[in-house]
Amino acid sequence: MTDPMNNQYKDEIKLFIWVSIGMSVVAVFCLIYSIDISDGLPKWGIFSTLAVISLGGTSIGGFLGFLFGIPKTSQVSDAVPGNDGNPKFLHNTNLEQISDWLTKIIIGITLTEIDKIGDRLWIFSEMASKLIVPENSPLKYSIESLPVFVFFLIICSGMTGFFGGYFTSKFVLHRALQALQVNGDENNQQE
Numbered sequence: 001m002t003d004p005m006n007n008q009y010k011d012e013i014k015l016f017i018w019v020s021i022g023m024s025v026v027a028v029f030c031l032i033y034s035i036d037i038s039d040g041l042p043k044w045g046i047f048s049t050l051a052v053i054s055l056g057g058t059s060i061g062g063f064l065g066f067l068f069g070i071p072k073t074s075q076v077s078d079a080v081p082g083n084d085g086n087p088k089f090l091h092n093t094n095l096e097q098i099s100d101w102l103t104k105i106i107i108g109i110t111l112t113e114i115d116k117i118g119d120r121l122w123i124f125s126e127m128a129s130k131l132i133v134p135e136n137s138p139l140k141y142s143i144e145s146l147p148v149f150v151f152f153l154i155i156c157s158g159m160t161g162f163f164g165g166y167f168t169s170k171f172v173l174h175r176a177l178q179a180l181q182v183n184g185d186e187n188n189q190q191e
Helices: 004-008 010-037 043-069 094-112 114-132 140-190
Strands: none
Touching: 010 043, 010 140, 043 094, 043 114, 043 140, 094 114, 114 140
């Protein structure tokens, strides 16, 4: 016999597993790279700095994914058959409207500034690399390869966060809003 609780939340469990795998892969790459370049340098300091950069990329990506994935509610007009003259309350859609506005603004800015985004990300990667490994370090190859690693670390962690946030709002928030709607409809019918 299958567990109904497990079946009800199977999408959320799969989502959690995939996001955990993605973040674990990023963390393992950060650890391997930290150990590789830490000849005479504090490897845990390098790892923690890379982890903070990854966490920042994941957070920004997660916020954007959540913003892009907010579900829409269907609005029913007051002229509903069988309404019996009782007022029909509509759901507040302020969060949906803000999500739409911000999504359009972000897409518009991204499309107009697409050529500058990569350059700014590369400049950030170079600055972060100089904080991780000082310029006077004897590890010349590390200084040259670290900006590339940081650049792809930001991209990979941002994508992991984006998909995690997007699917969280698609699965979890959507299911929670449906449950609120069903409970609200049941309460209205009892009155």
